[in-house]
Each structure stands twice: as structure tokens, then as C-alpha cells.
Amino acid sequence: xxxxxxxxxxxxxxxxxxxxxxxxxxxxxxxxxxxxxxxxxxxxxxxxxxxxxxxxxxxxxxxxxxxxxxxxxxxxxxxxxxxxxxxxxxxxxxxxxxxxxxxxxxxxxxxxxxxxxxxxxxxxxxxxxxxxxxxxxxxxxxxxxxxxxxxxxxxxxxxxxxxxxxxxxxxxxxxxxxxxxxxxxxxxxxxxxxxxxxxxxxxxxxxxxxxxxxxxxxxxxxxxxxx
Amino acid sequence: xxxxxxxxxxxxxxxxxxxxxxxxxxxxxxxxxxxxxxxxxxxxxxxxxxxxxxxxxxxxxxxxxxxxxxxxxxxxxxxxxxxxxxxxxxxxxxxxxxxxxxxxxxxxxxxxxxxxxxxxxxxxxxxxxxxxxxxxxxxxxxxxxxxxxxxxxxxxxxxxxxxxxxxxxxxxxxxxxxxxxxxxxxxxxxxxxxxxxxxxxxxxxxxxxxxxxxxxxxxxxxxxxxxxxxxxxxxxxxxxxxxxxxxxxx
Numbered sequence: 001x002x003x004x005x006x007x008x009x010x011x012x013x014x015x016x017x018x019x020x021x022x023x024x025x026x027x028x029x030x031x032x033x034x035x036x037x038x039x040x041x042x043x044x045x046x047x048x049x050x051x052x053x054x055x056x057x058x059x060x061x062x063x064x065x066x067x068x069x070x071x072x073x074x075x076x077x078x079x080x081x082x083x084x085x086x087x088x089x090x091x092x093x094x095x096x097x098x099x100x101x102x103x104x105x106x107x108x109x110x111x112x113x114x115x116x117x118x119x120x121x122x123x124x125x126x127x128x129x130x131x132x133x134x135x136x137x138x139x140x141x142x143x144x145x146x147x148x149x150x151x152x153x154x155x156x157x158x159x160x161x162x163x164x165x166x167x168x169x170x171x172x173x174x175x176x177x178x179x180x181x182x183x184x185x186x187x188x189x190x191x192x193x194x195x196x197x198x199x200x201x202x203x204x205x206x207x208x209x210x211x212x213x214x215x216x217x218x219x220x221x222x223x224x225x226x227x
Numbered sequence: 228x229x230x231x232x233x234x235x236x237x238x239x240x241x242x243x244x245x246x247x248x249x250x251x252x253x254x255x256x257x258x259x260x261x262x263x264x265x266x267x268x269x270x271x272x273x274x275x276x277x278x279x280x281x282x283x284x285x286x287x288x289x290x291x292x293x294x295x296x297x298x299x300x301x302x303x304x305x306x307x308x309x310x311x312x313x314x315x316x317x318x319x320x321x322x323x324x325x326x327x328x329x330x331x332x333x334x335x336x337x338x339x340x341x342x343x344x345x346x347x348x349x350x351x352x353x354x355x356x357x358x359x360x361x362x363x364x365x366x367x368x369x370x371x372x373x374x375x376x377x378x379x380x381x382x383x384x385x386x387x388x389x390x391x392x393x394x395x396x397x398x399x400x401x402x403x404x405x406x407x408x409x410x411x412x413x414x415x416x417x418x419x420x421x422x423x424x425x426x427x428x429x430x431x432x433x434x435x436x437x438x439x440x441x442x443x444x445x446x447x448x449x450x451x452x453x454x455x456x457x458x459x460x461x462x463x464x465x466x467x468x469x470x471x472x473x474x475x476x477x
Binding site for chain 2: 049052081082083084085086089090093094097100101104105107108109111112115119199202203
């Protein structure tokens with residue numbers, strides 16, 4: 001192809017803006033309208049398991065974001081070469097590798113977190129959001145769009161589990177990020193006053209209740225009805 | 228072409244090799260750092276039996292290593308309480324979890340001696356490792372005995388997979404604090420250890436051998452009881468030897 005025709009080709013199809021309207025929607029949709037947890041009801045198991053405290057939840061959110069975004073990019077780059085008969089196992093191998101990397105890095109640099117989260121980091125492999133996005137999006141779209149899609153879904157997942165963890169830690173342990181909020185508030189009202197924590201919040205049941213309330217509030221606002 | 232068996236097989240093989248190289252490479256690079264992190268974690272657990280989790284949490288890794296260096300000395304004993312000096316065994320190198328699979332009389336038993344800063348002869352307490360089974364998976368910890376070899380100075384407990392909010396509470400300072408001041412021998416000198424009871428909220432402050440249980444985690448509590456009983460009995464010879472010299476010293 002000569003330089004002239006190449007220029008023409010570029011003129012004909014101007015590159016899409018880095019954050020065009022369509023791409024913004026790819027990121028924004030999973031935050032509320034297509035939220036993986038509250039609307040698609042995916043990734044519930046980890047949303048229940050890790051959300052007793054803010055700090056491990058944050059580490060989990062970052063790990064999932066890393067895995068979903070990167071797995072989407074990698075699978076999207078490979079999408080034209082993957083034989084369709086073994087595509088699930090190929091996706092699984094890529095995801096498992098990424099998850100193992102995350103777990104190894106945590107083990108080296110944040111051992112306490114690794115101890116606390118070890119099982120659940122491994123279980124990112126089975127987090128339905130990861131495989132769901134690979135099958136539904138990355139297999140048929142370009143790498144950059146796939147990355148945005150992964151980021152969007154992961155952020156949608158992250159803000160929900162962080163919200164759940166905020167209330168569970170506040171009501172269950174009386175603290176936020178390990179800072180004893182209840183003790184401080186109690187001390188403002190004198191020595192006889194103390195805020196009680198609710199043990200139910202520490203159990204998975206507490207997560208179901210909070211999650212249910214979030215879904216309720218969200219669906220009241222968006223008017224979403226399950227068909 | 229993409230659907231041919233050869234393509235699928237070659238594709239899978241190449242992918243496996245690439246991913247395998249990636250993983251083993253990262254394991255090689257991160258390995259030394261992980262070993263360091265594991266060694267540091269072990270020191271933190273040992274120290275956890277004698278100083279509070281908040282104090283340890285406030286220390287930097289270097290401070291933990293330094294404190295450990297200056298305040299802990301260690302020996303390894305056998306089931307008869309005799310010190311093992313041959314074969315280059317050190318207490319830090321004994322892997323309790325691996326040793327646990329051997330019969331009790333063939334294991335090596337490390338003893339970590341907590342002493343005054345830089346003065347190994349001024350002993351504050353003896354820290355002994357524990358290992359056993361909880362409800363779902365392994366549980367372990369360290370128990371510190373005061374120099375009378377009878378009073379519990381402190382305990383630290385950890386687990387691999389107990390239920391969060393129930394059995395996993397053994398890692399909480401509040402649960403571990405219940406053991407402080409309890410006795411492991413009764414008046415007749417019989418080893419009875421300390422038993423975590425079923426149910427929660429009762430007052431056992433007058434009973435030397437019982438502590439309040441964890442509601443909803445009776446089986447984990449039983450696991451802790453069995454582990455304490457088993458390991459204290461493995462160390463019994465050493466403990467009795469020590470307490471006799473302590474009495475003779477008076």
C-alpha cells in the first residue's frame with residue numbers, strides 16, 4: 001500500500017476518540033444500570049465472604065479489577081486465534097495465570113493480606129464476572145474497548161462490595177478501615193454511653209441484608225424490573 | 228483450519244508452555260521476598276504470645292526482627308524434654324506443620340525463650356508452639372508459660388480456614404486474652420491444660436482451667452482444647468524438668 005492510499009484510509013475513518021460517548025457508556029453502564037452484582041447477580045459469593053472489613057475488601061476490589069481488565073485485554077488480543085472448541089479452557093488458563101500472579105505478588109509484598117484473603121484470591125478464577133465478561137465482550141471486541149468493559153464491570157463490582165463492607169464493618173465491628181468509630185462517638189456522649197455492635201453483621205447473613213437493601217434502593221431509583 | 232485437531236492441540240500446548248514459563252518465572256523472582264515474609268510472619272506469631280497485636284502491628288519489619296533478635300532465644304527438645312543439639316536443628320527451622328505428620332515421639336519440639344532485652348539469663352516466659360485441627364482445616368498457635376511453668380502468660384492462635392465471625396474469632400485478641408493467668412496443672416500436679424467451654428457469656432474468672440467459649444464455634448473450640456492438651460503433654464517432660472529446677476532454685 002502506497003503512502004497516499006494509506007493517508008486516504010486514515011482520512012476516511014478518523015480514529016474514535018479515546019473516550020468517545022460509546023466508550024464512556026461501556027465503562028458507565030456496569031456501574032449502575034448493568035451492575036454485575038445488583039442487576040446481573042454475579043460474583044455474590046465473594047461479595048458475601050470478604051466484606052466483613054473494609055481493608056481486605058479494598059484489596060479484593062483492586063485484585064478483581066486487575067484480573068478482569070487484564071484478562072479482557074489478553075483474551076481480546078488472542079480472540080481471532082482461539083479455537084472455539086477449547087475457548088473456555090483457554091480463557092480459564094489465562095485467568096488462572098493472572099490470579100496466581102496476583103496471589104504471588106500479595107504473598108511477597110503484603111503477607112498479612114495474603115493470609116487473610118488467600119482462599120478468596122484463588123476464587124477470583126471462579127468469579128462469574130471474569131468469565132462472563134470474557135465470553136460476552138472480549139471474545140468479540142478490540143483490546144482497548146475490552147479493557148474499558150473490564151474496568152467498568154470491575155468498578156461496578158468494587159463499589160458495591162466496598163459499600164457492603166462499610167456498613168458491615170461499621171455496624172458489626174464499630175469501625176471503618178480499622179479506625180474505632182463507635183468508641184470515638186461513644187466517648188463524645190460521656191462514659192455511660194456506648195454504641196453496641198451487631199454480631200449478625202459479621203456473619204454472611206449481614207451481607208445478604210445489606211446487599212438486599214442496596215438492590216432495593218437501586219431498583220426503586222432506576223425502576224428496573226426483572227423479566 | 229482453526230477447527231482442526233492439530234491446531235487445537237498445538238495451540239493448547241504452546242499456551243500451556245507460555246503461561247507455565249510466566250508463572251515459574253514470577254515464582255523465581257518473588258520467591259526470596261516471600262520466604263522473608265513467611266519468616267517475619269512466624270516471628271510475629273511467636274512474639275504475639277507475649278506482646279499485644281497492636282504493639283506488633285506498630286513495629287516495622289526491621290524492628291520486629293531486631294526485637295526478636297534481642298529478646299528471644301531458642302532451643303529444640305525431644306519428647307523426653309532433652310535438648311537436641313546435634314544435626315544443626317534450630318527452633319526457627321522446625322516446621323511444626325510438617326513435623327505434625329510424624330508420630331509424637333519422633334518430632335522435634337522447639338522452645339522459644341522470651342527474656343529481658345539482651346540478657347538471656349533473665350527469662351520472662353517460655354513460648355511453645357501448638358498445632359492441631361479445627362472444624363475445617365488446620366489451626367495453630369503459640370502459648371507462653373510464665374517461669375513457674377504453670378501459669379499461662381499469653382496465647383496466640385491462627386487458623387487456615389475457620390468460619391469467619393465464628394471459629395475464626397480465635398485470632399481475636401479478646402478471645403486470646405481469656406487464657407491469660409489460667410493454670411495448666413491442677414493442685415495434684417496433673418496436667419489438665421485449659422479448656423474452652425461450650426457457650427459464651429459465662430464467667431470463669433474463678434476457675435483456673437476453664438475459659439469462656441465462642442458462641443457458634445464449639446467444634447473450633449474443641450479443636451483448640453485438643454491441640455492445647457496434646458502439645459502440652461508432648462512438652463510435659465520439658466515443662467516438669469524446668470519447674471523442678473525452678474523450685475530447687477528457690
